[in-house]
Amino acid sequence: MDAILLQILNGLDKGSAYALIALGLTLIFGTLGVVNFAHGALFMIGAFCAVTLQKLLNLSFETLDETQKDFLGNPLKVETPYVEYWFGPEVGATIIDWSVPLAILFAIPVMLVVGYVMERGLIKHFYKRPHADQILVTFGLAIVLQEIVKYFFGANPIQTPPPDALSGSVDLGTMVGFDPNAIIYPIWRLVYFGFAVGIIGAVFSFLQFTTFGMVVRAGMADRETVGLLGINIDRRFTIMFGIAAAVAGLAGVMYGPLNPPNYHMGMDFLVLSFVVVVVGGMGSLPGAVLAGFLLGILESFASTTWATTTIPGINQIIIYLVAIIVLLTRPRGLMGRKGVMEE
Amino acid sequence: MLGLNKKDTSLLIVVALLTLFAPFILNPFPEGSAMAQFNAGYPDLMQRFVIFGIFAIGFNILFGLTGYLSFGHAAFLGVGSYSAVWMFKLLSYNVIPAIALSVVVAGLFSLLIGFVSLRRSGIYFSILTLAFAQMSFALAYSVLSNPKFNLTNGETGLQVYADDPQILQGANSPDLPHLFGLPMRATYTMDVGAWSFDFNAGYYLCAVIMMVVFYLAIRIFRSPFGMMLRAVKSNQQRMNYTGLNSKPYTLAAFVISGMYAGLAGGLMAAMDPLAGAERMQWTASGEVVLMTILGGTGTLIGPVLGAGFIKYFENIFSKINDNVLHSWFAFLPDGMEDAVVFLIHPFIGKGWHLTLGILFMLVVIYLPGGLVEGGQRLLKRLKRKKTDADDAPSGKTEPAE
């Protein structure tokens, strides 16, 4: 029982990342009808927003310490971050410690701008082009973005640790009456799940309860009619692209402490997120979220010893196996609409 | 000629001449000169051009004609390679049975996957093919290479070991892939002045096969069957309303293109007897999609151009390093030299991906029809220069749908 609960937690946690990326992808499909292969790259850029902020906060000046030696036997250069110099060691250290949550504030404007520029500068010209062309150009863009990041940050993963207060793990099991050590779970993973639920909730309420969201939903359903009513739907869709980019970016920022970001993390998620979107059903936002969590949970269960001894290799193929089963039993995924991306 | 109209015949002849003289065309720079870095006329790369050309031609029969975008075609290439190497292991190093089996196995495998995947269309179809291919990759990489049942040899790649049966291997036949005694690696090198040209047996085998399958592709494009496939692309519903069942046609196209992929995989193994699982990964499937779109979807020659383009960058640009750059720009004053090298540095060597990504974007932005359209525009401009009042339609070989 405790093992099952543990894997459900893991699944929700994995699913959070899938759901956030898939949500953004679906927003872009649904509004602009564009297949965005650069969406994984947006996730990666988000994570590197946190890396950048961490580096900025750690900008240091060097002083030579004659008492210590570096690896070549020269006097050691001791680095003191400017932040600590300005705000005093304690406040400075706290700011550096909280760099990942702070990066959220940093990433939102950056991602909105990145999304806006991407849409106005490139994607806009591809609305009328075949999906194949959209794939090629956004894939090219994804490569360019990740190579730029690689150029500046290298290929090695870079740790972006969570704040001390939120690192480590809690024993959830004892809270609900299990033995100690039965359900130990890292705090940051719980934070990540909560954060994902919050973002998903925010996006849905934005679409559901604001006039802007209502217009966007109308535009998704029937773009021409909304246009005929004299509403500038294109501009709103551009903003939605920015929001989708921001969702992907925030997912990336918060993901950093779970697994250190590297330049190709976007590509690692790209294929998976497309599978999630399609399993959820093209154009369906609830479908994307549902499929994200579902696949996350199934993936977690497939990696248990019980599953891998029953069917060897199931942990390698579970996502794809589920995708095949869902698509063969439900023609348009879990909640897909008829006629979206079917031709 | 051969049942082709005049335009197709000349296209076929041009392609034949290009492949025949590729060793010359691809080695335009004298050996040892600074530009020799850009020479592509060495056996391995020439073989790759042709093999990936075959792969892309086959993919285009499915994608270019029917519009079904398969994201899992690399699986067929991988299966082809594995079957070819198994033939080497079990029978002999002769490439004929290996290539034959790889086509057959890939055909059967694609029949199976196509039958299931074609129940859906659009992106649902793409994801189904992707899922099958990724499953094949994951299984080949680890599960199917466990010591008890080692079908693929996993990460290391399937290869021929000295203790393999090789029941038909003669005492005198070469200990590497050969065609009735002619080793695929045999290369005759011709030196003309400062130039040196390689004529490789394996390359010419691939080239001949490519000519045959290219010819077949033209026939398919021009046949009633090809028309039917185009109908699937332009309006499948209307086609169904007229009482035609489109599925057998698309399935046939899927299997044909799967067999092309298997052939390419078999040839790869024949040129170099090793089959690795990463040939089946989604990146490999994505590569053939990119090749086709980049060259010009639905055109006859486009996919081959796209294949050449990507393989050229992968193999030539990745090998340029700072030393090479310094030797090119050695004529500049020191400071200038360093500055130029510094500016170019991010785009070569380990940065070849960046260059490729930028070129993908440029091509698709400025040449919606792919490289073929670029060629057509160039031709048009040349023609216009020659005969000012030429308002005849462009030299399009095929509308880029």
Next chain:
Amino acid sequence: MTNKNVTRRGVLKSGAVAGSGLALPTIFTASSAAAFTNEPTGSSVTLGFNVPQTGPYAEEGNDELLAQQLAVEHLNGEGDGGCLNTFSSKALKGNGILGKKVEFVTGDTQTKSDAARASAKSMIEKDGAVMINGGSSSGVAVAVQGLCQEAGVIFMAGLTHANDTTGKDKKANGFRHFFNAYMSGAALAPVLAAEMGKERRAYHLTADYNWGWTQEESIVASTEALGWETVNTVKTPLASTDFSSYIAPVLNSGADVLVLNHYGGNMVNSLTNAIQFGLLDKVANGKDFKIVVPLYSELMAAGAGENIKGVLGSMNWNWQLQDEGTKAFVKSFGEKYGKPPSNSAQTCYAQVLLYADAVERAGTFNPCGVVEALEDFEFDGLGNGPTWYRGADHQCFKDVLVVRGNENPTNAYDTLEIVEITPRAQVEYDPEHPMFAGGELGKCNPGA
């Protein structure tokens, strides 16, 4: 056929297509005039440096490349000479190899067998390389080693740790300086016993491919010989980026040691996840919970950051060693590039020097001569102490380091501290050891 040609690649100079030439059982050239593949006839000789420049191991490859370039400099008599001054063999004089200036070409393996072979082939076919060096995974090493055997050039492996490279996939033209999974197990086990006691229960997470399996097998065998118990061995897919679902059940399994048979990005993530779950703060079976990472590298340690503190593992070499060879190499590398070299860089550097030295001693670039010179060659002064290149399987035998993540690093580079230098005798094994049996070295192939 009269062949009197002497162009670089040793080729026919006639214009006619020589059908008879094609029919010869030759491999990379049609001519039998050259004594071996790519016989260097001019004033220079070309070496091929084939390392991952894109993909997850790009940094590792970059480090290897820097070291290889340094080796070329030293061979050509530029720079401070590095290990040429400390190497026990004095055949190299800093005037190139056999008087020929050393040039090199580089390529990108992408850490894929296919791409690595394509790159190596282009070096052999186009650039006339006589030796290929580098790489950062065992799959690639085995693939390129096979190619070099067929082509008739020497392969000096870079970072490759699977037993198979000099086990069932060993080749006469291939040589491995790096240590292997068996040696990791043999070196680690006594230290583990000393630090953690003989009654431990281990839980293995293993990357699900060839290298992972051989390492798991080696570590399980050597720890069980000590009296440890293996609770479970779980395979994780190579493509995994998140290991939470594999780490979560560990605490409840009754294990008190977690062994991570992962490398590169896999290892960085699995270790980070394990720390997140707080494994190192726990007590299981009345003992402090421990994590072991059998194969360490500096770059992985950098990627794992704080998480490696106190975690034990093994290495081929470390820049903090204090012998003369190490000091000379670290000094010239550090002064040129501003950072200490990684252990894969050291392996590539040593391999290039060893190759050059073997050619000098053999007096020829002929691979068969080189093989003969390297087989059962005993040397010292390259940083690993007295080393033996065993002729039976072309594996180097030398001391193996057991290292631990440094609790108090003073700079970005001393993230690992050396716990013990395991003497060579302790990691030696019989060439017919079951973990290595099955392959055949074959005969050296000069190619022509």
